[in-house]
Amino acid sequence: MKKLNFHPCGNYKERYEQEITLFETDFGRLWSGIGIFLLFAILPFIVSPYFLHVLNMVGIASIAAIGLNILIGYTGQISLGHGAFIGVGAYAAAILATTLNVPFIITLPAAGLVSAMVGMIFGIPSGRLKGLYLTIATLAGQIIIEYVLVHWETLTKGTMGITLPRPNIFGMELESDLSFFFLIFSCLVVMIWFAVNLIRTKYGRAFIAIRDNDRAAEGMGIPLFRYKLLSFGISSFYAGFAGAIWAYYMVSITSEPFTLGLSVEYIAMVIIGGLGSVSGSIYGAVFITFLNELLRWLTGIMMNIGALTESGLNVAPLREFFFGTAIVLFILFEPRGLAEVWRIIRSNFKLWPFAY
Amino acid sequence: MNFFLQLFINGISIGFLYGLSAMGFVMIFKSSSVLNFAHGELLALGAFFFLAMLTWVKLPVVVAFLATLAACFILGFIIERFFLRPLIGEPLIYVIMLTVGLASMFKGIMLLFWGGNLQTYPDFLPAFLGIEWHVINIPPVYTAALIIGIMFLILFGLFFKYSSQGIFMRSVADNQKAALSLGVHVQRVFALSWAIAALVAGMSGIVLGIINGINVHDLSAIGLKVFPVVILGGLDSIGGAIIGGLIIGLLETFTGGYISPSLSDVVPYVILVIILMVKPYGLFGLAEIERV
Incomplete structure (x- = not known):
């Protein structure tokens, strides 16, 4: 039997493969196995229906946030159009499912591919622009896509929205939150697996090289434009996939949610979670989704306090205020995000209780 | 032809307002190369502060205007000092x-304080500012906006050309390291340019508020425009x-019309x-953008 490796007392790496391995110790492998087991076998059965819904939203947001982190955190290209790409995915799924009657199992990846195509088109400016000029170009992309979603009425039904059929996998109808939980989180696990492995391949390393120094990367023979487009494509595929699941989960969609605000929310997730870290994107998605729910709950309570409503104060905008404050505080005090906080906590406990 | 002329004049006046709003934005970018996504909110803050001064404190118009400009100046200073200075080099x-x-x-x-509804200023502009000539009809606000705008342009032109602070600001915009080595207090210049930009934003916010009424959502949309x-x-x-601003304003009204x-x-x-x-x-920018 292979010797298990739990707590190495030093750096015993002898081969390059040991450097890029996913789990540095068997401890990590064991824990992720336990985590996945708890996630699928225990968690959905013990939480309340409302919390299950929140978890589903977290799962969808995580998929899209991982995509955005590949683009911003690993490739260093700032995109303000992620919300629109999610919208493209949602509409692609809705249109495929209603007008073409494509089965559910095909619409999800197809919506991802449509979104990837659109993402690559709006990534073309990255061939000539970088930094803030590219950011402004993606901002324009967001606003143009938003306009098309509202005004291309023959395809998107405008402000009427589209109602989707119930998803159906091999004769099984998905309708409860519980069945969606299994769908969303199995997709999420596959997406995480793909993302962490992508980073270890030649493509991931090329992305990181482009982020760190694009001229040096080009000097080492990385075709910048092709890899940037690829990064835009992969990132939008994630966004479109998440959008498609979202559309099915919400049953009917309009163009209303896919605004610049949504794009900003996703960038906030990626920053608060930690740029350049797949697990960070998930922490960020959890944080922002829970923050949203918490603020909704808080404003709900404060609306019912007579003294506050009588004084004419409208507490609903507090949501916006706290959201902004969270972003600002994280950038000022922990710019590496929750992933870094978690790393610090873990390294403090590594050899606990013996500090040395 | 009349329709064309009216559209043209609308376009020019809207475009002038866009240009006025963009001035503060450019000023921040020029000195500290920060892309300010909060510009629309700065416009709105100026407009609302003026409203508060007029209706809650009931100051005379001129005093309220000056108080608003001062408040915006301080706000810009605070934003730079507490939020952007820690991020230099990030x-x-x-x-x-x-x-x-x-x-x-x-x-x-x-x-929270003013809600999302449309608010308006009490009417205070004298009517003789309005221009009516043949088919052309320009309401007094636009004339006032034009006068204020041109006045600010001249003032800032003089400030940047002759005052020492203005020259420092230009030097930092031109080459930060060289300015630093020649003894320019670069951080003070950043703070000053944020303060001036916020002041200009507040002023444009007031003008926009007089013309279109004050609404948080509309004004922050202008920040994106x-x-x-x-x-x-x-x-x-x-x-x-x-x-x-003029070109975008014209394009907008002509496509709209x-x-x-x-x-x-x-x-x-x-x-x-x-x-x-x-x-x-762009048309007049320095061609030193880094190509990939």
Whole structure:
């Protein structure tokens, strides 16, 4: 039997493969196995229906946030159009499912591919622009896509929205939150697996090289434009996939949610979670989704306090205020995000209780 | 022909307002190369502060105007000192997201106090400012806006050309390291340019508020409209901001008048993408943008 490796007392790496391995110790492998087991076998059965819904939203947001982190955190290209790409995915799924009657199992990846195509088109400016000029170009992309979603009425039904059929996998109808939980989180696990492995391949390393120094990367023979487009494509595929699941989960969609605000929310997730870290994107998605729910709950309570409503104060905008404050505080005090906080906590406990 | 003329005049006046709003934005970018996504909220803050001074404190118009400008000046100073100074040297994404975060903080505060409804100033402009000539009909607000705008342009032109602080600001914009080694207090220049930019933003906010009424959502939308304007004019050219504003304003009203009203919102951004692809440094910007 292979010797298990739990707590190495030093750096015993002898081969390059040991450097890029996913789990540095068997401890990590064991824990992720336990985590996945708890996630699928225990968690959905013990939480309340409302919390299950929140978890589903977290799962969808995580998929899209991982995509955005590949683009911003690993490739260093700032995109303000992620919300629109999610919208493209949602509409692609809705249109495929209603007008073409494509089965559910095909619409999800197809919506991802449509979104990837659109993402690559709006990534073309990255061939000539970088930094803030590219950011402004993606901002324009967001606003143009938003306009098309509202005004291309023959395809998107405008402000009427589209109602989707119930998803159906091999004769099984998905309708409860519980069945969606299994769908969303199995997709999420596959997406995480793909993302962490992508980073270890030649493509991931090329992305990181482009982020760190694009001229040096080009000097080492990385075709910048092709890899940037690829990064835009992969990132939008994630966004479109998440959008498609979202559309099915919400049953009917309009163009209303896919605004610049949504794009900003996703960038906030990626920053608060930690740029350049797949697990960070998930922490960020959890944080922002829970923050949203918490603020909704808080404003709900404060609306019912007579003294506050009588004084004419409208507490609903507090949501916006706290959201902004969270972003600002994280950038000022922990710019590496929750992933870094978690790393610090873990390294403090590594050899606990013996500090040395 | 009358329709054309009226559209033309509308376009010029809207475009002038865009240019005015973009001026503060350009000023911040020029000195500290920060892309300010909170610009629309700064406009709105100025407009609301003026409203508060007029209706709650009941100050006379001129005093209220000056008090608003002073408050905006201090606000800009505070923003730079406490939020942007710690980020000097950090990657671009943090600076951008910080201004986005500030934008949503300000928006929350304004919605809390004034709500999302349209508010208007009490009428205080003298009627003789209005111009009526043949078919051309220019309401007094536009004349007032034009006068204020040109006055500010001249004042800032003189400030940048002759005052020592203005020369420091230009030197920092030109070459930060050289300015630093020649003894320019670069941090003070950053703070000053934020303060002046906030002041200009507050002033434009008041003008926009007089014309369109004050609404948080509309004014922050103008903050986004600033991007096509400044890219067209050149990100670091104040005169370019005005010209860019005029062109975008004309394009908007003509598409709105001749093709379709809903299209007029998206046309500036289409222009933006084209400009970025063809001539990213705009009409009057310095051609030193880094090509990949």
